[in-house]
Amino acid sequence: MKIKYELLKNDTKTKSRYGLIHTNYGTFETPIFMPVGTQATVKTLSPEEIKEIGSGIILSNTYHLWLRPGEDVIYKAGGLHKFMNYDGPILTDSGGFQVFSLAKNKKKDITEDGVHFKSHIDGKKLFLTPELSIQIQNKLDSDIAMSFDECIPYPADYEYAKESTERTLRWAKRGKDVFNNDNQSLFGIVQGGEYEDLRKMSARETVKMDFDGYSIGGTSVGEDKDTMYKMIDYAISELPIDKPRYLMGVGDPIDIIEGVIRGIDMFDCVLPTRIARHGNAFTRYGKINIKNAKYKEDFTPIEESCDCYACKNYTKSYIRHLIVANESFGQRLLSIHNIRFLTKLTEDLRECIKNDNILEYRKQFIEKYRDNNENI
């Protein structure tokens, strides 16, 4: 079945919403943070660990699975869920972001028909189209498929942003026309760069195509925070209240709070797992670098109050040793903690929305988070 979004509460002071997403794999509360598992795995974690952390939906990537092992292998395995043994909802990104990062010469490589770029594995020339992206996702059998879009770089001049945004709309239509999987939902993506009229136009035109949910793309690509928040505001103002809104690629704790206050329901980000692999942990007092010498003999958990497996069982000293020694168990413990941190953040935000005190929560969170170091 297609997912169903159920709005249960609108905060009175902000645009934030508490709701439910009903899926084939159960019902999940929003706002929600989705860990990223590009290659059919959330790096270093087992599906059981992901579930224990409390993650509902996870993200995987069309582009990566297309190249390796190939969508046919996953189709033969019985779909992505069976292939990776994850019995929770999976959202697949369309490959649009890879276009942004792999197409070297945008004017030449991005055509009306599709996008030329080179494989990050062997440099082989590839051509991805809106139709192909959707067909691959249909085969992968994820729960939510994303339209194939172009993530516009920042800054981008108005002419380019307009041209690209209009093309993304045509691509969305083309993808929707070939979409063929009754068990799967399809989201549209709002682009428009930093321009208010383009963001609003993109949102309005995308909504006209009637997708199962709407995401805001083209953010967190180097723009300052205020610009990002404006991009969200412009798009949200044109999105329907009865469909989920997904802010793509955002996972900085403060950005998640700001997003929720602006009406976002879903987030995904590589940040918790990427910074974990490089030795960093989110805490309520800011991000810490576990490799710092001051943690060498710190025999306390990352956060006393955290209920994650890493904090309940291991010390900063031990985790620091593992990260310094390049042991994968250290990366795993920090990944568990960081995903739990963002998941807990969204849990707190849901409570705040129910209690109408999210603005107070934001104030207190930011004060503590910016206070950092000395308190750890």
Place this chain on the structure above:
RNA sequence: GCGAGUAUGGUGAAGGGGUUAACACGGCGGAUUGUGGUUCCGUUAUGCUAGGGUUCGAAUCCCUAUACUCGCC
């Protein structure tokens, strides 16, 4: 005891008279937003075993000492 060789940072080392001593590892710190699993960036020897000499100028040439290494009694 005699002869030969080598001494450069935490480590391995480059440099064989000319501005701020290469590079690598390690150390310390930072970055990371629709994934970079082992990534990227910054920083880290006011000094070349010690003392003396030659020279406008010495890690580089000379002398002495010391410590290791390899031969020979």
